[in-house]
Amino acid sequence: MIELAIVGGGPAGLTLALGLLRRDPTWARRMVLIERARYPREKLCAGGLGERGWKILARLGVQAEVPQVLIAGISVRSRLGHHIARPGLCGRVLRRVEFDAALAEAAVRAGLVIQAGTTVRDITESDDGCVIHTDQGDMAARMVVGADGVGSAVRRSMGLGGGGLRAQVLEVDTPRVAGDLPPDLIHFDASDRAYAGYIWDFPTPIGGEVRMCRGVYVLNVRGGEAAGVPSGDGHKLVELLGAYMADKGLDIGDCRLKRFGERGFEPKGPVATARRMLIGEAAGIDPVTGEGIAQAIEYGARAARLIHERGAAAPSAWGARLHGGRLGWDLAVRTGLLRAFYGSPRPRLEAAFAAAPRMLWAGARHWAAAPQRWGSVGLGLLQGGVGFLRGERPLLAAPAEAPLDPP
Ligand SMILES: Cc1cc2nc3c(=O)[nH]c(=O)nc-3n(C[C@H](O)[C@H](O)[C@H](O)COP(=O)(O)OP(=O)(O)OC[C@H]3O[C@@H](n4cnc5c(N)ncnc54)[C@H](O)[C@@H]3O)c2cc1C
Known part of the structure; x- marks a missing residue:
């Protein structure tokens, strides 16, 4: 045996x-x-592979010599603004x-x-x-x-x-278009509060060039309704992603649709x-x-x-x-953050995030397994706490499209 x-x-x-x-x-x-x-x-x-995973493989003596796009930062759009944290190499797309x-x-x-x-x-x-x-x-x-x-x-x-936590995911590959962010950023659009999830745009290496992998992630949380998490049922992934792509001048009907689940x-x-x-x-x-x-x-x-x-x-x-x-x-x-993130506190959390964009930097560093700047994290928590308490008052919303300087 x-x-x-x-x-x-x-x-x-x-x-x-x-x-x-x-x-x-x-x-x-x-x-x-x-x-x-x-x-x-x-x-x-x-x-999208964060440096945390890459570093573990390197410690095992493995370096996958495959086409890849190096990622220097993360971009997130919510209802309350658009933030970019660019801490330097924090992951790659393979x-x-x-x-x-x-x-x-x-x-x-x-x-x-x-x-x-x-x-x-x-x-x-x-x-x-x-x-x-x-x-x-x-x-x-x-x-x-x-x-x-x-x-x-x-x-x-x-x-x-x-x-009890199952997601449906749909992705397509497309060319890059004029409105896309620079190809060293991965982008998440979480501006639609009707579902627990987001749409993504990742640069991806195909056939020697950088194209885009775009997709939509919709989570279904068993019993989540009690915490205000919208049900994942009834959302039409093709329509969600199709509408987003149409704004970029892309027709989802031209793409091969790839669906899968996650747990x-x-x-x-x-x-x-x-x-x-x-x-x-x-x-x-x-x-x-x-x-x-x-x-x-x-x-x-x-x-x-x-x-x-x-x-x-x-x-x-x-x-x-x-x-x-x-x-x-x-x-x-x-x-544990899930119910807060996608449940009833979501507007306040978005306000907290808008008031403390340095927290996105902390997230990018976490993805990269890079050392945290704890002073900055502490300040971010304070700013975020104030934003959370104030809620969605426009005064605190960061100006749309404003990339941020390093904290
Ligand atoms: C559309 C989509 C986009 C995603 N994007 C990202 C991303 O950008 N970044 C990220 O970090 N994660 C992403 N994920 C999640 C990620 O793909 C998975 O979490 C990850 O692959 C899990 O790795 P694993 O080794 O556990 O399982 P898998 O990678 O799923 O590997 C399982 C293996 O088991 C084999 N297998 C299955 N059943 C059997 C069986 N009965 N007998 C024998 N073999 C079997 C399969 O063939 C497969 O090779 C995404 C997922 C989806 C669906």
Whole structure:
């Protein structure tokens, strides 16, 4: 019986494999990664990767040499204004078809065995291990890690539902147009309070040129109505994105529409049984923004540390390790902010944000895993607190289109 089977070869599963092989090359014969597709395989995603994720991979000795657009800042539009924070290199936009294939190649070079073209259907657990039922026959493993994303078969096999934070996402690729921001910025338009979510414009490298990946993210929060979070049902994604694009002179009818789902992280939610554990989007990612690549990488790196330390006992310790660690806290804070962000306090929060644009700088630094300037954060919290208390009075709204100087 093999010691470890990883189901799913996206950033979470591949980082886990890379992390184990980096610690102990004998993992090459003690684990297998089962992947439904064959590389290079497409994964619907805008490909925005914060430096936090890139730095973790660099520590594992991996540098994916794939086409990418370097990102120096973040732009956000709300009802109350438009803000740009440009702290310098804070992330990059890659194409997942190329990035995931590069990670897989690095892992195979390090010794990983990938069983591609194999779909896991179900898993049964016994005292000494798991039987993995696949479309290519059954396999036995001492423990299984589910890194199989939003539709996780491993999660299903554990009797866990889809979760209470599910998003629908639609994206298209288009040329750049005159009104687009400079290509070193990623842009979020959260000016429509009718739904919990936003529209994005990310520069993206396709065929040697910079084009645009545009999309709409609409979150559905189970029970969110009680906190004033609009239901995600009934929103027509094509119409939302189409109207936004029409303002830029683009016709969504000319584009290939790409739809997918996402799952948000639920603090203290179950992520393991005695022999199975979930990482990456199978466990849950940031529900406020739908950001999941850097989180998937961090999940993989943390799971590798635990499995290396505890071996087959790792799944029993995973819940406490995840929820008590930096990643669990970060995701829990984001999930905790969700109801405020998209619920009834939203107008006041937007006012707070408009009064304290330096908080966007703090957000960009967080995305980049760059050191925070705590004095500036403290001042931002104070300014934001005043803005929150005052609400939407026009005096506090920042002038539209005003890019900000560094605080
Ligand atoms: C439209 C869209 C845009 C997004 N944009 C961004 C963005 O810009 N930045 C960002 O950070 N995040 C973004 N995300 C989120 C991000 O794509 C995911 O959170 C991230 O890919 C999760 O990584 P993962 O490794 O957990 O899972 P995945 O990347 O989904 O990988 C799972 C792997 O498991 C395999 N698999 C699935 N089921 C089985 C099975 N039964 N048997 C075997 N193999 C299986 C799949 O083929 C896949 O290779 C976006 C998501 C969407 C839908």
